[in-house]
Amino acid sequence: MIITLDVFSGMPNPSWKLNEKDAKKFVERFASRSVLDAENMEAPLGYRGFSIETASDVKRPDTLPTKFHVGGTVADSFKAKGLKNPLLSLDEMDDATKWLLSKSDGAIKEDLMSYVKDTLKQQKKGIKEVAPTEIVEDTFLKDITAKSPCIIQSTAYNPAFWNDPAYITRNNCYAYAMNYRSNTFPQPGRRSGHPAPFPPTCANIRTAANWDGCKSTCSGGNKLVALVIWPGNDYHWYRKHSAGFWGHKPGGTAARNVDSLNRVINGTTLTPFNCARGPYSIFCSYLYSPTGMIVS
Amino acid sequence: MTITVELDIYSGRPNPSWEMDAKQTAHLLKQLAKLSTLPKAVLDMQDGLGYRGFNIKIVDENVKDEAPIIVKVFHGIIRIDDNVFEDTVFIEKNLLNQAKQNGFKNILESLGE
Numbered sequence: 001m002i003i004t005l006d007v008f009s010g011m012p013n014p015s016w017k018l019n020e021k022d023a024k025k026f027v028e029r030f031a032s033r034s035v036l037d038a039e040n041m042e043a044p045l046g047y048r049g050f051s052i053e054t055a056s057d058v059k060r061p062d063t064l065p066t067k068f069h070v071g072g073t074v075a076d077s078f079k080a081k082g083l084k085n086p087l088l089s090l091d092e093m094d095d096a097t098k099w100l101l102s103k104s105d106g107a108i109k110e111d112l113m114s115y116v117k118d119t120l121k122q123q124k125k126g127i128k129e130v131a132p133t134e135i136v137e138d139t140f141l142k143d144i145t146a147k148s149p150c151i152i153q154s155t156a157y158n159p160a161f162w163n164d165p166a167y168i169t170r171n172n173c174y175a176y177a178m179n180y181r182s183n184t185f186p187q188p189g190r191r192s193g194h195p196a197p198f199p200p201t202c203a204n205i206r207t208a209a210n211w212d213g214c215k216s217t218c219s220g221g222n223k224l225v226a227l228v229i230w231p232g233n234d235y236h237w238y239r240k241h242s243a244g245f246w247g248h249k250p251g252g253t254a255a256r257n258v259d260s261l262n263r264v265i266n267g268t269t270l271t272p273f274n275c276a277r278g279p280y281s282i283f284c285s286y287l288y289s290p291t292g293m294i295v296s
Numbered sequence: 297m298t299i300t301v302e303l304d305i306y307s308g309r310p311n312p313s314w315e316m317d318a319k320q321t322a323h324l325l326k327q328l329a330k331l332s333t334l335p336k337a338v339l340d341m342q343d344g345l346g347y348r349g350f351n352i353k354i355v356d357e358n359v360k361d362e363a364p365i366i367v368k369v370f371h372g373i374i375r376i377d378d379n380v381f382e383d384t385v386f387i388e389k390n391l392l393n394q395a396k397q398n399g400f401k402n403i404l405e406s407l408g409e
Contacts, residue, residue, distance in 0.1 A: 173307045185310055200308070233403060235308040236345060251307045253343050260344045278345030279407060280307075 001026065002292045003100055005108060006038070006048040006072070007116065013051075015292025016107035016221050017179075019242075020156050023054075027064060029096055034083040035068040042073040047119040049073075050100050053292070071097040073123070094120065106151045107221040107291065150218035153291050154242040155179055162255035169252035176249035177225040177237030178214070178295045185252070186295040188212060188235070200235040202227065202284035213293040222288035226272035229282040236280045238265070238272040239289075246272055297321055298355045303395050304348040304370075305403070311351075314398050324352075324387065328367070331374060331381035343370065347407045350391045 001023035004015040018026060041049060049072025054064065071093060088096060097120060101113065108116070162168065162176060170183040180186070189195040189208025196208035205227060210216065214225070224240040238248040241257070246265040249255040259265050259275035273283050299321045302313040316324065343349075349370025356362055367376050369388045374381040392409055395401075 187308070205308075230346075233309075234306040237308070249307075250343065250345050250348070251304065251311065253304075253348060260346070280345055 002053040003103070004051040004053070004292055005101075005104070005112075005116065006051050006069075007046060007112070014104070014107045014109075014112070014220070015290070016104050017153055017155060017291050018103055020158065022103055026052075026096070026099070029088065029092070030064060032085050034085045034087055035064065035070070036074065036087065037065070037067065038069045040075055041069055042075050047072070047116050050097065070100065071120075105153065105221070106149070107153075149220075150288075151221045152218070152224050152240075153221045154240050155223060157241040157243060157245070157247055157257060159247070159255040159257075162249055168254065171249065172251050173235075173237040173249050174209075174295055176247065176255055177223075177239040178212075178289050178293050179223060179239065180293065180295050182294070182296050184296050188214075188295075191294060191296040199232045200229055202229055202282060205229070205235045206284060206287065209287065212295055213290050215288040215290065216285070218288045221291035223291065223293075224286060225289045226286050227284040228272060228277055228280040229284060230279045231282060233279070236277070240267060244268070246275075248272075297325070298357065299324060300353045300355075301391060301394065302351040302353070303400060304343075304351050305346065305400075305407075307345060312395075312398070312400065314394070316394075320394065323390070327385040327387050327390075328374075328376075330385050332384070334373070334380045334382050347404065347409050349388065350395075352391075 001018045002015055003018060004013045006013055038048075038051060050070045052068050052070055054066050087093075098117075101108070101116060104113075162171060162181070167181060167183060170185060171181050172185050174186050174188060175182055178186075184190075187195055187208075188205050189211050192208075192211035192213075194208055194211035196204040206214075206216070209227070215222070226238040226240075226246070228236050228238075230236070236248065236250070238246045240246050244267040245257045246267055247255055247257045248265075257264055259270065260278045261276040263270055263275070265271065265275045272286075277283075299316040300313055301316060302311045304311055306312075349368060352367040352369065354365040354367065365376065367374060369383065369391060372383045372388065374383050374387060392404060395404060
């Protein structure tokens with residue numbers, strides 16, 4: 001489950017991932033409750049709440065949409081009529097947002113965290129916030145890419161999520177590595193409008209993936225991924241998991257954590273660099289996929 | 297009847313596929329009818345990076361709302377839904393020949409197929 005703090009207008013919003021246990025806890029708050037999407041919310045400059053996306057390897061009850069909004073201010077134009085279930089109360093919502101902040105695991109810089117906490121306090125007291133945006137846009141994120149610390153937020157290994165017969169053939173190594181089940185057999189650069197030319201090479205696949213948000217240097221919260229090439233034919237990606245080993249998904253087949261010789265890619269003696277990779281003979285490099293990256 | 301064959305070979309890029317002509321379709325259906333079931337225990341379709349066989353989709357346009365039949369062919373084993381067969385009639389060999397005629401000769405031979 002990917003949480004994005006909706007706060008900036010020009011710079012990318014900070015995102016982080018809830019582990020499976022926390023995601024389950026969070027979802028329990030919405031049992032028999034309705035949720036809203038971003039269109040139902042006020043969109044002021046500054047703090048606007050949290051966007052919750054479940055299109056990653058986390059189990060989700062059918063009652064919850066894949067994307068919804070938590071926190072922020074409900075738009076005046078919103079009519080609660082027709083909702084199947086009640087929304088969270090103000091106190092429950094306040095508790096949920098604070099809990100989300102407590103799970104941000106370094107994705108939110110200290111100054112920004114103080115600003116959001118202050119805003120939440122003021123909102124709870126019913127005090128209208130005063131020009132929160134200047135401080136957000138001008139001070140907090142001008143230097144996010146240059147100065148944000150590198151945080152590797154490795155994700156849990158959850159092959160069942162990827163190997164579900166309804167989705168297995170619609171997602172490939174790129175979807176798996178970037179941890180976004182797009183169901184479009186995603187291609188590097190397609191989402192950003194910069195697809196890689198044929199034949200695939202380290203340079204052109206890396207560039208296309210970078211257009212989608214991948215990075216060659218680490219700053220902020222990221223997953224560690226690796227790119228390899230089958231010269232003249234294809235590319236392949238791996239993703240490091242929180243247990244230390246690497247996972248991958250060859251095309252429309254099952255996600256796994258073993259190499260072509262059926263050995264666990266344990267992250268110590270065996271890595272994407274030296275594991276058996278069939279015809280994918282060129283190891284390009286390790287790359288950083290920002291938490292919350294979306295592919296298509 | 298429309299039969300689409302997908303060469304299962306890529307990881308990132310979409311797999312190449314082609315449609316069988318009438319003669320190939322009739323031949324494949326005849327071959328499939330000759331197969332005899334294997335116990336599931338012998339199923340060994342270990343896949344990975346590189347050549348992973350063929351995925352065949354059979355659609356009968358004359359049968360309304362019928363889901364396509366999916367056939368997986370790999371290393372001498374054929375799976376149709378939950379049933380497993382031994383490829384005693386050289387279906388995979390025929391498909392490899394078709395793939396080679398469709399422009400994948402060099403790739404398949406470089407993989408030892």
